[in-house]
Amino acid sequence: MKIGIPRERKENEFRVALTPEAVRVVVNDGHDVFIEKNAGTGSGITDDLYIDAGATVVQTEAELFKKSKLIVKVKEPQKEEYDLITSSHILFCYLHLAAEKKLTDTLIKSGVKAIAFETVQLEDGTLPLLAPMSRIAGRLSIQIGIHLLEKYSGGKGILMSGVPGVKPARVLIVGGGTVGFNAASIACGLGATVSVIDKDPKRLSYFFDYFRNRVYTLPSYPEIIENECMNTDLVVGSVLIAGKSAPRVITKRMMGRMEPGTVFVDVAIDQGGCSETSKPTTHKSPTYMVNDVIHYCVTNIPSLVSRTASFYLSNEIMPYLLRIANGELDDTAISRGINVDSGKLNIKF
Secondary structure (H helix, E strand, O other): OEEEEOOOOOOOOOOOOOOHHHHHHHHHOOOEEEEEOOOOHHHOOOHHHHHHOOOEEEOOHHHHHHHOOEEEOOOOOOHHHHHHOOOOOEEEEOOOHHHOHHHHHHHHHHOOEEEEHHHOOOOOOOOOOOHHHHHHHHHHHHHHHHHHOOHHHOOOOOOOOOEOOEOOOEEEEEOOOHHHHHHHHHHHHOOOEEEEEEOOHHHHHHHHHHHOOOEEEEEOOHHHHHHHHHOOOEEEEOOOOOOOOOOOOEOHHHHHOOOOOOEEEEHHHHHOOOEOOOOOEOOOOOEEEEOOEEEEOEOOHHHHHHHHHHHHHHHHHHHHHHHHHOOOOOOHHHHHHEEEEOOEEOOOO
16 A cells, blocks of 8 residues: 655644654555655654655655545644545544644545544453553643743742652543543642542542552532642543543632642643643644633644654554454454544544
8 A cells, every 4th residue: 555644734734654663664565655854853853764664755744645545643733734634545543633723624525534543442342452551641731831830931930749748739621531530640740649539449549559649539519629620730631432522520619719820731732632621732822711720722732852753653553454454344442443434424423
């Protein structure tokens, strides 16, 4: 199969879908790989490395789409790419269609087969291609929070770890999935006081046992969320329902009762956000204020560490990419990832 890897068009998106090491494996499996010029430079990967791995570098994205059957990228197609997508293509990338109505309509109209990384699902319910970037985003959410809690950034002027005689920062994580677990790991490691809210008792039990009382676990009731929001320094929103819009469990009222300088990092923004006050932002302009609460709602957080993220993502998607390239679309996990197929929407929001 002819496989194309375009340069990402999303603002401040520096990742690339496949590394040269992965490209070599794909080429050795009998496939042709085309990569757009400078697609890997944001992750420190030169065109020469791709050429050495057996790929062909093309000058424009239009040429790449014309030559390729399977388009493999990181983020969802941008508006300037819509006209390049046709019924002859298979698209394999993050889509997050629940938050992208215009893209959804475009993909339906194009007749493309669109497979979303985030909805490829194993028999046990796990999401193997969403998890890698969720791990990175969860870890980064605390790193971002550390910076935004600094007084210069508009925060309370709090050191995450605390110091002798002074309490550490209070961190509230709403949603105990992969993002929440990784956020808790970093926050605990820094010495913060950490609370996790989740609706699944089994998940709370897992946190309780794993962190050995270093994390407070709480059930997801509106009253509890509101009370915890009023008494925290950093809130990490990490609520996920696979393939659907994130429930807005943090209301305007809750946001209005938070202390001035509190930081809210909404990692669920790809799926619409988990607060009524959330709206997408970019790395160029990442924050805004609502009721003196700093909101960080960047839709491609892992791009902050593009090299790490690119290598990690490439490692994880490659086995599935090979199955798709070899025509194994009836693979159970992959078939669950097909969001749009020949003009039909296969998921419900």
